[in-house]
Amino acid sequence: MLPDKKLHASGEDYLEAVLVLQKKKGMVRSVDVARYMEVSKPSVCHAVATLKAGGFLTMDEDFFLRLTDIGREVAEQTYEKHCFFTRLLVEAGVEPKTAEQEACCMEHVISENSFRHLKQSMDKKK
Structure with missing residues (x-):
């Protein structure tokens, strides 16, 4: 069950980055997230503080x-x-780099309900 607070797209991006890096590396530090997302370490520190306060992330x-x-x-x-x-x-037929960038925008604006319907529809066509 998701919390009542709606995360901003950037918060979702940071959580997604931590997930991807955990799958690749196992253990993740802020510097890894900064490199992966190509953002500054202070930006990651601010995001981590916000995500910790929201209950989405911890730091040992x-x-x-x-x-x-x-x-x-x-x-x-x-x-x-x-x-x-x-x-x-x-x-x-979209070029992979463009597809990656545009998918990052699309993932934040579609509701979970609409996404499930779209995914089910696409799965039926395969």
């Missing part, structure tokens, strides 16, 4: 970032949408 004594259960749920939903829209756009 060794400064490793960990998604809370709710943070993981948001990250996985965002990442699922990102992968879906990237794949859909590439299959439609």
Whole structure:
């Protein structure tokens, strides 16, 4: 169950980045997120503080970032949408880099309900 607070797109992007990096590396620090997202370390520190305050993320004594259960749920939903829209756009003939960028925008604006309907519709066509 997602919290009542709506995360901004950037918050979802940070959670998604932590999820992706955890899958690749296991342990993730703020500097890893900064490199991956190509943003400044202060930007990541601000985002981490906001996400910690919202209950989406924790940081242990060794400064490793960990998604809370709710943070993981948001990250996985965002990442699922990102992968879906990237794949859909590439299959439609969009250049992969453009598809990746545009999927990042699309993942934030579609409701969970509309996304599920669209995904089910596309799955039936395969």
